[in-house]
Amino acid sequence: MRIAVPNKGRLHDPTLSLLERAGLHVEETADRQLYADTVDPDVTVLFARAADIPEYVRDGAADVGITGLDQAAESGGVADSASAAADDDLVDLLDLGYGSCKLVLAAPEDGDIERVADLAGGTVATEFPAVTRDYLDRVDVDADVVTVTGATELTPHVDMADAIVDITSTGTTLKVNRLAVIDDVLDSSVRLFARPDVVDDPKVGQVLTAFESVLAADGRRYLMMNAPKQRLDEVKDVIPGLGGPTVMNVEADENGNGMVAVHAVVEERDVFATISELKSVGATGILVTEIERLVE
Ligand SMILES: Nc1ncnc2c1ncn2[C@@H]1O[C@H](COP(=O)(O)OP(=O)(O)OP(=O)(O)O)[C@@H](O)[C@H]1O
Ligand SMILES: O=P(O)(O)OC[C@H]1O[C@H](OP(=O)(O)OP(=O)(O)O)[C@H](O)[C@@H]1O
Ligand SMILES: [Mg+2]
Incomplete structure (x- = not known):
């Protein structure tokens, strides 16, 4: 599968960062100006002008493309879903959130x-x-x-x-x-576009999932902590959002009290307030880490 990606201009750097974060590392090659391999042998990158990318995808030079909705709209029809797409439409698979x-x-x-x-x-x-x-x-x-x-x-x-x-x-x-x-x-914003005939291709689905997982991780943090077992319900009450936390038994503390390790994904904006609340219900050793990808 071939992905068309902006070769210069303001969309180039954020698009390469997105590919990296999605796990599709772009290999450095002499030929990098035009084509590049990725760590996935089935995925290659074609570098093109942002304005030309819709045409490259329509014509089949690439299967999917990353560029602004403005460019796709200028080049012809754009459909939201494959079922409504005419043969020469581009299907807008995912809003990648930058280039607004x-x-x-x-x-x-x-x-x-x-x-x-x-x-x-x-x-x-x-x-x-x-x-x-x-x-x-x-x-x-x-x-x-x-x-x-x-x-x-x-x-x-x-x-x-x-x-x-x-x-x-x-x-x-x-x-x-x-x-x-x-x-x-x-x-307008930058989107992942595909031709209607490749929308159901498993490789396209895999790339879409990888990009979605990057977007899902944005603005979220992973919290890890230890807590006394008997206060687990209070700890759970304090952790906002995103389903139940993961709870694991760990060795009892020096006084023989049962302890658990609690892991949870929280919104970045909630981290500050959540940490003081967690401390007040007995959590210790609280770690906050970034999340690279989150497959929901
Ligand atoms: N000021 C802006 N803020 C946000 N997004 C923008 C802005 N200007 C352009 N874009 C988005 O980026 C796309 C490409 O613009 P860009 O200026 O990088 O390309 P270009 O004009 O083709 O290249 P260059 O300006 O290097 O010749 C636009 O089609 C639009 O979707
Ligand atoms: O509302 P603003 O923040 O001022 O942004 C708008 C400007 O940004 C883009 O130009 P760009 O900087 O890409 O220069 P270009 O004309 O060389 O493409 C666009 O063509 C506008 O001229
Ligand atoms: Mg420009």
């Missing part, structure tokens, strides 16, 4: 365009012409779309366009270019 941004319609602050209807007969510049045309159809506004390959924010100030559809996250770029958001066009 929005495509927005924006126009010069203090200009004539205050709402999308004001664009009728006007021009919109964008790196996302297909998404923009879909959007204009959806809101039933007849405007021209011009495609640019960068610096979209400048076009309204040089009379190339009345408005733009572009990526925003902090809003800094729009602000610096004195552009105001008129409407939201698409919420």
